[in-house]
Amino acid sequence: MGRSPCCEKAHTNRGAWTKEEDQLLIAYIKAHGEGCWRSLPKAAGLLRCGKSCRLRWINYLRPDLKRGNFTEEEDELIIKFHGLLGNKWSVIAGQLPGRTDNEIKNYWNTHIKRKLVGRGIDPQTHLPVHGGGGATPGKASKPPPSAASPSETERCPDLNLDLSMSLSFSSPTPSEVFAAADPAADATSSPTSAVPPRRAHAICLPLEEGQHTH
DNA sequence: AAATCCAGCAACCGCAGTTGC
DNA sequence: TGCAACTGCGGTTGCTGGATT
Structure with a gap:
């Protein structure tokens, strides 16, 4: 109503x-x-x-979309971010310049899930699946781990759980690259908090030619 | 060569959160 | 302060093309 x-x-x-x-x-x-x-x-x-x-x-x-195959590096990034954030596709997309949430979501469902299963890892929990594994209580089991989960470090020991992070990359983080490439995208999409601002309010500004790199 | 199956992708749907009045 | 409008997100569906039988 x-x-x-x-x-x-x-x-x-x-x-x-x-x-x-x-x-x-x-x-x-x-x-x-x-x-x-x-x-x-x-x-x-x-x-x-x-x-x-x-x-x-x-x-x-969008002119700044990459399109094309995901690289191994992107694969690993997606897996790491998913372990940290769960199905926060838009946040994950924010870390991968040129990729969209829908694209990542599809890629996760079609490729990465399978890849993880092949590695013996449960794609939802990111826990190793042991034989009879109770790790997959079915899809009813709710959202994947949010960042606050205490067992997170056990599951993803190499992850930097300090979400103020954007991770422990020494090279410029994707988000930094993003910000550099598109100043307008800046703070509003801060991935530094687990729960990013819901939106950067729509601003009807004309795009400038050449603002996007092709 | 035709039929069937499967995987991948684009698009839709419904809901939740935010904003402005 | 409450309500309605609007945007964005995540889940799901359906179509298409390629692989297999």
């Missing part, structure tokens, strides 16, 4: 995006910047709901 649906389903396109729709969305965002998703479709001449536009932009059209 109370809340209106995010869009008029009867008057919006659904399913795969066409090239024309992509072009409209890109052109609009280049001209007006991200944000104001609710009004964007109408303004851009798209028959999509704002959510759909946002998703398409973030997961597919």
Whole structure:
């Protein structure tokens, strides 16, 4: 009740995006910047709901997306961050420049889970699975360990649990790289707290050409 | 060569949190 | 202060292409 649906389903396109729709969305965002998703479709001449536009932009059209195979290093980072944060895909994505939460989530479900199982590690708990292993009480067992779990160090001894961290990397952390690459992304996405700010409020600023590295 | 199965990815759905009025 | 609007997140679904039988 109370809340209106995010869009008029009867008057919006659904399913795969066409090239024309992509072009409209890109052109609009280049001209007006991200944000104001609710009004964007109408303004851009798209028959999509704002959510759909946002998703398409973030997961597919953003110019700073890497796309392509994950490297071994990225694999390991994802595993470590997942051990620390659980299914906080957006936070994990924040540590991997050019990767999106959806992409990482998919990659986790399709590749990494299997990889961990192959190593004899339970992907949810990050605990070794011993033969009959009680480590997997089923998916009903709730969220993966949050950072506060006392046994964390046992499970991931090489992890730096000081979440003020961004980990013990000596080289610039991905987030630093991110911040350097995109000053606008700065503090709002601080991964330094286990529970990052929910959002950086939408700012309708025009993107500057060349702001993103290709 | 055709049919079936499976894996991967893109997109949707519903909910929770935040903000502004 | 409470409520409604809006955004963002995580889980899930469905489609597509490749591999296998």
